[in-house]
Amino acid sequence: MTDFVPMIEISALTRRYPDGREVLRGIDLRIQAGEMLFLGGPSGAGKTTLLRLIAGIDRPTSGEIKLNGQPLSRLSSPALEALRKNIGMVFQEHKLLLDRSVEQNAALPLQIQGLAGAEIHKRVAAALERVGLGGRANDSPLALSGGERQRLCIARALVGKPALIVADEPTGNLDTEYGEAILTLFRSFHLAGVTLVIATHDERLVQSLEGRLVHLDQGRVISDGRTIS
Numbered sequence: 390m391t392d393f394v395p396m397i398e399i400s401a402l403t404r405r406y407p408d409g410r411e412v413l414r415g416i417d418l419r420i421q422a423g424e425m426l427f428l429g430g431p432s433g434a435g436k437t438t439l440l441r442l443i444a445g446i447d448r449p450t451s452g453e454i455k456l457n458g459q460p461l462s463r464l465s466s467p468a469l470e471a472l473r474k475n476i477g478m479v480f481q482e483h484k485l486l487l488d489r490s491v492e493q494n495a496a497l498p499l500q501i502q503g504l505a506g507a508e509i510h511k512r513v514a515a516a517l518e519r520v521g522l523g524g525r526a527n528d529s530p531l532a533l534s535g536g537e538r539q540r541l542c543i544a545r546a547l548v549g550k551p552a553l554i555v556a557d558e559p560t561g562n563l564d565t566e567y568g569e570a571i572l573t574l575f576r577s578f579h580l581a582g583v584t585l586v587i588a589t590h591d592e593r594l595v596q597s598l599e600g601r602l603v604h605l606d607q608g609r610v611i612s613d614g615r616t617i618s
Contacts, residue, residue, distance in 0.1 A: 396422050397443060397553075397584070402452035404438050404608075412438045414608040416452070420586065425579045425600035428588040434605040436588035437481070440555045443586060444478050445469050456553075474502055477546030479556040483538050485530040491517065491541055492526040498549040516544040519574055521567055536562045543571060553584045560591050572597055 397420035404413040413435045420426050428436040441447045442454055445461050454461045456472060464472065477498075485494050492513055499509045517523050520540040530538060539562045546554060559575075560568040568591075576598055579585055589595065595602060604612040 396420070396455075396457055397586070398453075398455040398458075399443075400453050400455075402439075402442065402454065403450045404435070404442065404447070405450040412608050413442075413449075416608075416610060418603065418610065418613070420584065423579075423582045423584055425575075425585045425598060426587070427595050427598075427600055427602045428586065428605060429590075429595070429602055430605035430611075433607075435608040436605055437557050439605070440480070440557055440586065440588055444476050444555050445473050446478075474498070474549065475552050477549060477551035477554040479539075479542050479546045479554070479559050481557050481561070483530075483542050485538060485541065487530055489530075490526065491522060491528050491530060491533070494530060494541060495545045495548055498545060502549060512548045512550075513544075516548045517541075519547070519570075520544045521570060536564060536567065539563060540567060540571075543574075547574070547578075551583065554578065554586070556585070556587045558589055558591070559587060560589070560594055568593070 397418070399416055399418040402413055402416040403411065405411045416439065428439065430436055438447070442449055443456075448462065459472065461469065486497075495513045495516060496509050499512060514523070514526070517526055520543050522537065522540055522544060525533065525537070530541065533541065539559070543559060546556070560571055563571060572594060575585060575587070579598070585600075587594070601614060602612075603610055
């Protein structure tokens with residue numbers, strides 16, 4: 390794993406859209422390094438928005454997020470991009486490059502890091518095998534089902550051996566067999582000290598992995614701290 394150890398500190402975080410709608414309202418949250426945290430709550434509660442802010446994709450309207458003590462709002466664009474190299478991201482909008490193969494899509498984070506071709510091929514092959522796409526490396530993403538595309542996104546998030554993984558409904562489009570495989574994969578990363586922040590409606594995911602559950606509703610934290618075992 391990398392030397393980057395995330396300690397996520399969220400203070401008075403608010404996110405308001407241009408139409409005036411507040412998606413997050415004064416969120417205060419602290420996530421320890423190596424912790425597995427689940428974000429629960431109904432659709433529209435603000436889970437995806439919070440993940441995007443933690444990953445530095447969006448900026449808050451007010452308040453602050455610190456990653457490893459660094460306030461994201463004060464980082465330049467290049468510094469923020471460097472920080473995000475240590476974050477594996479799995480979002481519902483797959484953002485796959487349809488003119489590139491499965492292998493090339495999974496390799497993108499490693500190419501950005503400047504790794505050598507042989508190392509890229511080794512890591513990508515291992516990640517694709519772990520998510521059940523070992524025989525699909527040369528296929529186009531267009532040839533994959535929705536669940537297979539989700540597994541490709543998970544492989545892409547894992548190849549860089551990130552210290553922090555943020556995942557939005559990672560098992561939502563997967564059948565039971567591959568859903569269980571992803572649970573096992575997340576468990577192994579957690580045991581290796583990776584910090585995971587996972588938004589989910591999947592009760593199976595929450596019940597089968599030990600972690601902390603934070604429940605959001607209407608942009609606020611309404612419960613925090615229950616440990617799942």
